[in-house]
Amino acid sequence: MANRGGFSSKFGFIMAAAGSAVGLGNIWGFPYEVGQGGGAAFVVIYLLFCFILCFPVMVTEIAIGRKTQKNPVGAFNSLGYKNWNIVGRLGIFSGVLILSFYNVIAGWAFGYIFEMVSGNFGIAEKFGEYITQVFKVGAYGIIFMTVTAYVVSKGISGGIERAAKLLMPTLIGMMLILVIYSLTLPHSMDGLKFYLIPDFSKLSGSVIYNAMGQAFFSLSLGMGALITYGSYVGKSDNIISSAAFITLADVGIALLAGLMIFPLIGYMSAGTMEGAGRGPGLIFVTLPQIFGTIGGGLGIASGTIFFVLLCFAALTSTVSLLEVPVAYVVDEMKIRRARAVWLVAALIFVIGIPSLIGNGYSDFFSTNFITYKEGGQDTDFLSFVAALANDSILPLGGCLISFFAAHVWKKHNLDEELSIGAPGYKGSFVQKYLNFAIGYFAPIVLTSVFIFTVLFKFFGIQIL
Numbered sequence: 001m002a003n004r005g006g007f008s009s010k011f012g013f014i015m016a017a018a019g020s021a022v023g024l025g026n027i028w029g030f031p032y033e034v035g036q037g038g039g040a041a042f043v044v045i046y047l048l049f050c051f052i053l054c055f056p057v058m059v060t061e062i063a064i065g066r067k068t069q070k071n072p073v074g075a076f077n078s079l080g081y082k083n084w085n086i087v088g089r090l091g092i093f094s095g096v097l098i099l100s101f102y103n104v105i106a107g108w109a110f111g112y113i114f115e116m117v118s119g120n121f122g123i124a125e126k127f128g129e130y131i132t133q134v135f136k137v138g139a140y141g142i143i144f145m146t147v148t149a150y151v152v153s154k155g156i157s158g159g160i161e162r163a164a165k166l167l168m169p170t171l172i173g174m175m176l177i178l179v180i181y182s183l184t185l186p187h188s189m190d191g192l193k194f195y196l197i198p199d200f201s202k203l204s205g206s207v208i209y210n211a212m213g214q215a216f217f218s219l220s221l222g223m224g225a226l227i228t229y230g231s232y233v234g235k236s237d238n239i240i241s242s243a244a245f246i247t248l249a250d251v252g253i254a255l256l257a258g259l260m261i262f263p264l265i266g267y268m269s270a271g272t273m274e275g276a277g278r279g280p281g282l283i284f285v286t287l288p289q290i291f292g293t294i295g296g297g298l299g300i301a302s303g304t305i306f307f308v309l310l311c312f313a314a315l316t317s318t319v320s321l322l323e324v325p326v327a328y329v330v331d332e333m334k335i336r337r338a339r340a341v342w343l344v345a346a347l348i349f350v351i352g353i354p355s356l357i358g359n360g361y362s363d364f365f366s367t368n369f370i371t372y373k374e375g376g377q378d379t380d381f382l383s384f385v386a387a388l389a390n391d392s393i394l395p396l397g398g399c400l401i402s403f404f405a406a407h408v409w410k411k412h413n414l415d416e417e418l419s420i421g422a423p424g425y426k427g428s429f430v431q432k433y434l435n436f437a438i439g440y441f442a443p444i445v446l447t448s449v450f451i452f453t454v455l456f457k458f459f460g461i462q463i464l
């Protein structure tokens with residue numbers, strides 16, 4: 001382990017893994033998915049998925065990582081199942097895709113820091129135009145990718161762990177203040193109702209698949225990110241309690257983001273909740289408006305601090321996204337870490353260019369890239385990549401990882417690894433539930449979700 005580096009403490013690992021989980025997915029993605037999915041009913045489904053399905057997958061990923069101390073491809077090889085390393089390859093592929101568009105959105109958020117500093121709250125109305133300025137937002141994207149690569153090049157405990165330990169607690173504090181503020185505004189209760197009182201008539205098949213995709217994305221599951229982070233974890237750590245903490249932290253911050261945004265939308269729409277279903281632009285439009293209503297120095301300060309923290313949250317995620325292909329290149333191709341980092345980062349930036357220019361700048365990548373069969377709906381490149389990676393490959397990866405652990409590597413080996421550092425694990429209810437979830441529940445549910453999502457998203461066939 002010495003030459004690969006490792007987390008210096010259990011706390012460091014938990015913070016880094018929670019840092020990976022908590023990111024744009026929670027603060028940018030979750031509220032807009034809730035808005036589009038009709039509100040609280042989406043939230044309920046999402047929570048169920050996180051706890052009963054994703055948590056067992058998370059435990060499994062960390063266990064495989066710690067057992068093998070390898071990247072997602074090397075992990076399957078070192079357990080002796082070379083054929084299965086395709087799952088690791090799939091994970092690395094989806095990580096590359098995710099980072100390619102994630103960095104674009106992180107670049108938008110980064111640029112917002114400067115808009116807030118200069119008090120330009122009117123950017124809310126001009127968001128659509130802002131993202132077509134590809135040279136400007138592209139430069140922000142280059143800066144973001146460079147910082148990510150720098151942190152990753154510093155290795156595990158020096159870069160990743162140190163950054164995460166400081167930033168996560170600050171982010172939570174800032175969000176709590178904004179939640180309290182937004183709850184004091186008129187019509188905030190209409191927002192809360194939309195967010196917290198479920199109307200199950202709004203549930204449809206696609207709401208369910210999107211909730212699953214969102215849960216996987218938000219918890220950084222299904223692509224081996226946690227196999228990779230797990231590979232740096234010490235043998236004395238309790239994987240179950242670490243995974244529980246990471247899940248709770250991630251879900252907690254997503255819920256907090258909703259508590260911050262929906263009362264604001266209630267206020268801005270005078271209670272009609274119009275605009276809640278706006279989609280990916282949601283926080284980029286709603287939040288500056290609200291900082292504008294705070295106004296003055298306080299508005300500028302809170303807007304700036306918020307977007308700085310959002311960028312830090314995104315950074316601890318981009319770092320983990322980049323770490324996955326880098327660990328693979330370092331371990332399997334024997335390229336030096338520093339060189340691998342810059343090569344991979346540059347390549348991913350280039351892959352992200354269509355996502356960058358597909359928001360109004362290039363017609364082809366903005367609207368004509370793919371037309372879904374049913375309804376003839378046009379889709380931009382970024383949404384297409386997100387549907388492919390987040391909603392399709394991640395659940396598929398999670399399904400294969402669970403099936404592998406339970407039926408190929410075998411449950412007793414998994415249990416053995418999990419009981420290291422967790423003396424009470426064997427014979428406990430948690431063990432029984434994990435065995436059931438990983439062996440049967442997750443593979444069946446995830447296979448169904450995968451099939452339904454692909455049929456619906458790419459072929460326009462709606463079964464449910």
Ligand code: PFF
Pocket residue numbers: 020021022023024025026095098217218219220221223225226317318320321
């Ligand atoms: N979980 C991150 C977020 O919610 O923003 C995104 C992510 C990071 C997904 C790392 C997957 C991953 F491996």
